[in-house]
Amino acid sequence: MVVGIMGSPRRGGNSDVLLDQCLEGARDKGATTIKLVLRDLEIAPCQGCNRCLNTGECAVADGMREVHRALLQADAVVVASPIYFSGLTGQTKCMIDRCQSLWVRENLVGEKVEHPRKGAIILVGGDAKAVFRNAQSELKAFMKGIGISFRSELLVAGVDKAGEVRSREAEMRRAYEMGQELVRIAP
């Protein structure tokens, strides 16, 4: 199963369009896919209560339960986010922080996920010189921290209006291919 995580608050925006392309590529290679739209899930920020430290379970019962379940079951995970102030959106960062319990499982309580999981990221920025490195670095640390092996990325600068990326043929094709590769590449 390929899990797409949509971190833009904008439905039909550039992250959404590219993520759909990617998931379509994965489906065309025979994978089942699910898409989680973070802004539609109720996800509170991590409060640093550290109750997950002994159990690997997050004490907060909200929309993250669905995200945690999907991340644990996934064979591949694609996170798509716009660049906001040279970093990730609040929705995406909030989701990442709430995965502390999954970090605990992988690194402290010895409940590692046994099957291999591949990761990909899609980032879009309105500026022609959008700064991707902060978001890249956070997403790579996130994936590594929860045991997902990072495989590919698509960074698209200079797209601002919602859905504008549809006219960027090469990037649209690349997003589709990334989805296919996530299914094809051996773990």
Ligand SMILES: Cc1cc2nc3c(=O)[nH]c(=O)nc-3n(C[C@H](O)[C@H](O)[C@H](O)COP(=O)(O)O)c2cc1C
């Ligand atoms: C709050 C906010 C902050 C933004 N900051 C940046 C930025 O630092 N750099 C940049 O290139 N674009 C920035 N943008 C533009 C978005 O990255 C751009 O519109 C993008 O295409 C939105 O993606 P979406 O269509 O998936 O929502 C910002 C937009 C918003 C709303």
